[in-house]
Amino acid sequence: MLFSLATQHLGEQTLNKIATFALSTQLDESERLDVNVKTDPGLLAQGKLTSLTIDGDGLVMQKDLRMQKLLINLQNIAVSPMKALTGNIELTETSTGEANILLSDADINRAFNSDTLRDQMESLKIQVENEQVTLDVLAVECHFLKQGTVSIDARIKIQETGETQKVYFTTIPRISDGGRGVTLDSVSYAEGKELSPELTEALLEKARNILNLNNFEMEGISLSINQIQVKEGELNLCAIAQITKFPQPES
Secondary structure, three states, X not given: OHHHHHHHHHHHHHHHHHHHHHHHOOOOEOOEEEEEEEOOHHHHHOOEEEEEEEEEEEEEOHHHOEEEEEEEEEEEEEEOHHHHHOOOOOEOOOEEEEEEEEEEHHHHHHHHOOHHHXXXXXXXXXXXXXXXXXXXXXXXXXXXXXXXXXXXXXXXXXXXXXXXXXXXXXXXXXXXXXXXXXXXXXXXXXXXXOOOHHHHHHHHHXXXXXXXXXXXXXXXXXXXXXXEEEEOOEEEEEEEEEEOOOOOOOO
16 A cells, blocks of 8 residues: 555656656746646556646746746546656547636736837838838837726837827727637727727737737647636636647757
8 A cells, every 4th residue: 555655656746747847848937837647556557647737827938928827727638658657648639628828917018029029010011091101119018907908008100200109099809710819809099099090900910919829839738718808917818728749858
């Protein structure tokens, strides 16, 4: 009995350490990352894990996109028993579970004002009243509001005239592309702050690019949003998670 318990503890402990390390190699940064595998020697010998939880704070993905929190829960996972006994999680079937991604105001603004996105927001050529103008987006601030809306506050410069303008509007986030992303629509301007539809669309397109789920996914893990919750300062994406392959450590 003592041997069985020791084996169970050692098996879970080994799997947790290796799985956490494997996932950490998919990230640029992480404040905290825990992978918790639940199983026992009998189930492991049959190639089964009772549950697998991925729980992290301050995870930085590609394109300087940071998540305040990521939580993925999976149940009844089928794995290769021989690989699992050596500490390697190799899935033999697709596992489905639930995921939550929490973004803060600071997270979305970090992405909006990253070097990568800033380069894409310079020399934007758009048509305004049948004339082509070239715009530079100097800064963007995005806030999640308690009314369930998202505000975008931007400062732009028109290259042809050197004129600088301030832009402010709110939008409503909705699920798009069959759960693959978030779109922002139902634009509402502050009084006297109306903007050309073309520039509004350019800013919204950048926001959609940031909120594309491809930016949040790791190797072998796909997500599909089924609910959006907006609170003051936070955007919570509830999703279905599917894992076809557990990430392996990068060499």
